[in-house]
Amino acid sequence: MPGSGHEGPGTRDLAIVGAGPAGMAAAVAASRAGLDVVLVDAQARLGGQYFRHAPPGLRAGHPGTPQRGFGRFTRLAEALTGVDVRLGHRVWAVEKAVEKNAERNTAGNAGKAAGNDPGNEADQNPGKDAAAGFIVHCLAGTRDERRVTLRARRLLIATGAHDRPLPFPGWDLPGVLTAGGAQALLKGDLVPAGRTVVVAGTGPFLLPVAAGLAEAGARVAGVFEANGGAGLAPALAVRPGKLAEGAGYLWRLARRRVPYAVRHAVVEAHGGDRLTHVTVARLGRDWTPGARRTIACDALAVGYGFVPQIELATQLGCATEAGGDGEQVVVVDAGMRTSVPGVYAAGEPTGVGGADLAEAEGWIAGRAVAADLGRPVRPAPALSRRRDRLAAFGRAMQDAYPVRDGWKGWLRGDTLVCRCEEVPYARVREALALGATDARSVKLLARPGMGWCQGRVCGYAVARLAGETSPPPRRPVAHPVRLGDLAGLPDRADETQGTANDPAGEEAR
Amino acid sequence: MTDVVVVGAGVVGAACAYYAARAGLSVTVLDRGPVAAGTTGAGEGNILVSDKEPGPELELALLSARLWRELAGLGGFEYEAKGGLVVAETSEVLGSLADLAVAQAGAGVEHVPVAAGELPGYEPDLTPDLAGGVYYPQDSQVQPMLAAARLLSGAPGAVLRTGVEVTGLLRDGDRVTGVRTNEGDIPAGAVVNAAGTWSGEVAALAGLDLPILPRRGFILVTEPLGGRLGPPLIRHKVYTAAYVTDVASDSEGLETSAVIEGTPSGTVLIGASRERVGFDRTTSIPVLEALARQAVALFPGLAARRVIRAYCGFRPYCPDHLPVIGADPRAPGLYHACGHEGAGIGLAPATGHLVAGLLAGAAPTLDLSPFRPERFAA
Ligand SMILES: Cc1cc2nc3c(=O)[nH]c(=O)nc-3n(C[C@H](O)[C@H](O)[C@H](O)COP(=O)(O)OP(=O)(O)OC[C@H]3O[C@@H](n4cnc5c(N)ncnc54)[C@H](O)[C@@H]3O)c2cc1C
Ligand SMILES: Cc1cc2nc3c(=O)[nH]c(=O)nc-3n(C[C@H](O)[C@H](O)[C@H](O)COP(=O)(O)OP(=O)(O)OC[C@H]3O[C@@H](n4cnc5c(N)ncnc54)[C@H](O)[C@@H]3O)c2cc1C
Numbered sequence: 001m002p003g004s005g006h007e008g009p010g011t012r013d014l015a016i017v018g019a020g021p022a023g024m025a026a027a028v029a030a031s032r033a034g035l036d037v038v039l040v041d042a043q044a045r046l047g048g049q050y051f052r053h054a055p056p057g058l059r060a061g062h063p064g065t066p067q068r069g070f071g072r073f074t075r076l077a078e079a080l081t082g083v084d085v086r087l088g089h090r091v092w093a094v095e096k097a098v099e100k101n102a103e104r105n106t107a108g109n110a111g112k113a114a115g116n117d118p119g120n121e122a123d124q125n126p127g128k129d130a131a132a133g134f135i136v137h138c139l140a141g142t143r144d145e146r147r148v149t150l151r152a153r154r155l156l157i158a159t160g161a162h163d164r165p166l167p168f169p170g171w172d173l174p175g176v177l178t179a180g181g182a183q184a185l186l187k188g189d190l191v192p193a194g195r196t197v198v199v200a201g202t203g204p205f206l207l208p209v210a211a212g213l214a215e216a217g218a219r220v221a222g223v224f225e226a227n228g229g230a231g232l233a234p235a236l237a238v239r240p241g242k243l244a245e246g247a248g249y250l251w252r253l254a255r256r257r258v259p260y261a262v263r264h265a266v267v268e269a270h271g272g273d274r275l276t277h278v279t280v281a282r283l284g285r286d287w288t289p290g291a292r293r294t295i296a297c298d299a300l301a302v303g304y305g306f307v308p309q310i311e312l313a314t315q316l317g318c319a320t321e322a323g324g325d326g327e328q329v330v331v332v333d334a335g336m337r338t339s340v341p342g343v344y345a346a347g348e349p350t351g352v353g354g355a356d357l358a359e360a361e362g363w364i365a366g367r368a369v370a371a372d373l374g375r376p377v378r379p380a381p382a383l384s385r386r387r388d389r390l391a392a393f394g395r396a397m398q399d400a401y402p403v404r405d406g407w408k409g410w411l412r413g414d415t416l417v418c419r420c421e422e423v424p425y426a427r428v429r430e431a432l433a434l435g436a437t438d439a440r441s442v443k444l445l446a447r448p449g450m451g452w453c454q455g456r457v458c459g460y461a462v463a464r465l466a467g468e469t470s471p472p473p474r475r476p477v478a479h480p481v482r483l484g485d486l487a488g489l490p491d492r493a494d495e496t497q498g499t500a501n502d503p504a505g506e507e508a509r
Numbered sequence: 510m511t512d513v514v515v516v517g518a519g520v521v522g523a524a525c526a527y528y529a530a531r532a533g534l535s536v537t538v539l540d541r542g543p544v545a546a547g548t549t550g551a552g553e554g555n556i557l558v559s560d561k562e563p564g565p566e567l568e569l570a571l572l573s574a575r576l577w578r579e580l581a582g583l584g585g586f587e588y589e590a591k592g593g594l595v596v597a598e599t600s601e602v603l604g605s606l607a608d609l610a611v612a613q614a615g616a617g618v619e620h621v622p623v624a625a626g627e628l629p630g631y632e633p634d635l636t637p638d639l640a641g642g643v644y645y646p647q648d649s650q651v652q653p654m655l656a657a658a659r660l661l662s663g664a665p666g667a668v669l670r671t672g673v674e675v676t677g678l679l680r681d682g683d684r685v686t687g688v689r690t691n692e693g694d695i696p697a698g699a700v701v702n703a704a705g706t707w708s709g710e711v712a713a714l715a716g717l718d719l720p721i722l723p724r725r726g727f728i729l730v731t732e733p734l735g736g737r738l739g740p741p742l743i744r745h746k747v748y749t750a751a752y753v754t755d756v757a758s759d760s761e762g763l764e765t766s767a768v769i770e771g772t773p774s775g776t777v778l779i780g781a782s783r784e785r786v787g788f789d790r791t792t793s794i795p796v797l798e799a800l801a802r803q804a805v806a807l808f809p810g811l812a813a814r815r816v817i818r819a820y821c822g823f824r825p826y827c828p829d830h831l832p833v834i835g836a837d838p839r840a841p842g843l844y845h846a847c848g849h850e851g852a853g854i855g856l857a858p859a860t861g862h863l864v865a866g867l868l869a870g871a872a873p874t875l876d877l878s879p880f881r882p883e884r885f886a887a
Contacts, residue, residue, distance in 0.1 A: 435544030
């Protein structure tokens with residue numbers, strides 16, 4: 001496409017979106033196997049969420065701050081020589097490039113390819129081809145934002161996850177933030193979220209957040225886990241070592257006299273123009289709130305799990321299914337291949353399970369892409385076994401920390417469910433009374449999820465209020481893009497195509 | 510037994526239910542999904558008389574525009590009588606636009622010719638590179654999903670059953686005597702097929718051929734600009750005269766012509782592409798790019814505004830681009846209200862009004878023969 005001005009260099013072997021543990025490991029594996037790789041991330045720094053580190057200058061002044069996994073991160077980062085790393089590149093869409101010799105392929109064989117053979121993530125079916133590759137549409141730069149278009153024969157989606165909050169009265173007050181947000185602030189900027197912080201929600205992630213805050217000098221006024229932890233046995237049977245890790249966090253909290261309570265939740269946040277205190281309630285088995293008390297604090301970090309970020313996969317039509325926590329995950333085979341030939345997924349998009357699992361999946365995906373492109377790759381059965389074990393642990397943890405329906409009882413009519421569009425709970429109820437029966441129809445009638453964040457924050461709550469689990473995301477535009485940038489291309493309608501797996505698409509163009 | 514079963518809780522089914530219930534009939538509305546989640550939830554809500562050539566569809570549109578004004582009194586949904594501004598890039602196009610407006614005037618369409626120099630008075634941010642335009646005060650806009658839901662909740666005694674899929678029709682000889690569903694049989698005096706783009710499938714349950722096919726359209730939505738925060742950047746619905754030719758086109762390929770409008774929530778909607786690709790939901794970046802180019806060409810100031818979402822839907826179209834409205838002589842008891850293509854929101858009240866009239870045994874107030882269901886038979 002001469003003259004269009006925002007084309008990167010020619011077609012690469014592999015484009016990876018997301019430079020967290022999964023994307024970095026995949027990039028290293030694929031480039032070691034001889035592939036030409038481009039690694040794209042929206043952030044200004046490598047590492048994603050887990051490998052998030054403050055820049056060295058900042059770190060120097062805080063000798064005691066936690067930098068877990070720094071050694072692993074450094075080793076991976078150093079092994080990225082030869083990979084074209086594109087930081088500060090937000091991918092707003094991915095699409096299939098057009099096939100030159102219209103040899104259309106039907107999808108569906110990907111799931112079968114190596115699914116029963118965990119010892120060999122190489123492609124057993126070389127005929128399974130990936131159309132003519134993929135186009136990755138990015139926006140680069142902040143003030144002088146511009147379009148960058150990258151092309152690759154294969155695409156790996158390693159876009160991680162985002163926080164999953166639940167609404168409650170006052171959750172929109174300044175001073176209330178997500179558990180992940182508090183962690184990112186602490187790790188990336190070495191700033192504790194407040195002077196006196198309450199940590200609440202559910203899941204194992206609350207513990208490192210609270211410990212990190214306490215050790216960085218914040219007073220942690222309490223950690224409130226909504227579940228009882230009773231269902232942990234199956235998870236610990238898979239990874240007994242994690243018991244020690246959990247106990248380690250609890251000990252670190254106890255040492256700093258941080259109160260820790262199970263079956264409790266923050267059901268309301270109070271304050272005028274910012275947070276001053278929270279109401280904590282004891283919870284019944286289904287999370288119905290019981291006895292209450294208030295705790296003074298200037299920050300609340302709250303999280304009820306994570307939502308895999310899979311809209312790029314659904315843009316391409318990759319099959320998804322509900323994971324253990326009800327969130328949609330991308331369906332992959334033992335080589336991390338999705339249902340769309342040529343598209344792979346690794347890390348949180350295939351199911352939330354933490355950094356170790358993400359990294360293992362990254363290694364597998366990078367090797368599978370190399371093998372599928374004909375590079376010699378030795379089987380690594382131990383890697384696959386490790387992945388399976390970590391994935392089983394992740395699923396067991398999700399089972400142990402479910403979200404129970406009683407949270408709906410925390411809401412009042414005027415509690416905002418969608419903050420972007422300022423939709424209170426009463427309007428959601430009204431939409432349900434008018435005949436909405438799922439998240440999408442509630443959105444159509446009452447607007448939650450129509451705003452700036454496109455339902456990333458409220459999507460889970462709205463789906464649950466409508467009585468369903470989260471549907472697969474429909475976000476044809478994954479990041480806001482200026483109309484001028486979108487308009488910038490010369491007409492090239494003849495160069496792209498619709499889904500290969502929808503026969504109806506073949507009538508077109 | 511219910512007098513009428515309406516299949517489909519889109520805006521057309523809702524209007525049929527509303528007017529039938531107002532005529533004193535007992536009505537049950539069935540939808541396999543939620544309310545308004547079919548094409549009604551994927552459209553724009555333009556109620557246009559300006560884009561129609563004199564003829565049966567324009568008659569329907571004029572009746573409908575009047576009925577929407579009345580229905581707005583029900584409350585609970587946005588209705589804006591904002592008017593439409595059609596602009597022409599060249600003097601030739603302006604000439605044919607002016608001719609069309611004169612012909613439409615004969616049918617009762619009001620219009621105001623707008624010289625190039627007067628355009629900024631209507632839309633200050635419009636590009637100066639235009640030959641002129643025509644303003645149509647009867648064009649208006651509605652929030653279609655809420656409107657459909659409110660019509661249903663405002664239909665006296667009507668029962669809405671979501672999650673109920675019609676899988677067969679009950680027959681007594683040729684007569685249709687009710688529907689078979691995943692929740693059992695529902696006998697009825699009459700069945701109205703308002704299943705939108707899927708109406709051909711419902712007709713097929715009666716062994717009838719109704720050639721209704723999907724025509725895909727994409728819409729871009731910007732970040733809020735103004736709205737609650739100030740006056741909107743775009744005051745009317747604004748589109749280029751090219752839209753009129755696209756709507757009537759038989760082309761299989763992609764056509765885009767920007768229709769741009771602000772909404773009370775402050776966002777700007779940019780439609781509308783037209784292409785025949787079956788029910789393919791895959792995002793087409795070239796289509797989004799084409800829409801953006803046309804929008805920026807009309808309103809250069811939009812270049813700096815961000816698109817935050819995009820969506821697509823499937824217009825129900827017939828080969829002759831006219832809807833199907835009326836009793837089906839091949840299956841007494843079965844009525845059709847479908848195939849409105851890109852105008853179903855605008856045309857819904859008139860359709861519902863006419864179908865209800867037939868159901869109640871009144872003589873139609875408008876000649877329905879151009880819309881008769883059996884017109885496609887070879
Ligand atoms: C806010 C937050 C903080 C977390 N902190 C921790 C922690 O401290 N410890 C811990 O064990 N776990 C943490 N987690 C859980 C974490 O998701 C996993 O442990 C681990 O980081 C997963 O690795 P990953 O490679 O799958 O994804 P991530 O590490 O999340 O990496 C995904 C990367 O993809 C990029 N990306 C996503 N979409 C796009 C796009 N459209 N265009 C360009 N780039 C894109 C993101 O910028 C990100 O860098 C956190 C999660 C969140 C959401
Ligand atoms: C991008 C785009 C922009 C548009 N813009 C405009 C505009 O500005 N103005 C305008 O007037 N029109 C516009 N339209 C067209 C308009 O949206 C449609 O004509 C109109 O919504 C059709 O309404 P309906 O009630 O016939 O169909 P739908 O809203 O599709 O309703 C049909 C219902 O039938 C249900 N159904 C189907 N089969 C069964 C079954 N077997 N059993 C039970 N239920 C069933 C479906 O679930 C669905 O809810 C636009 C369309 C698109 C795609």
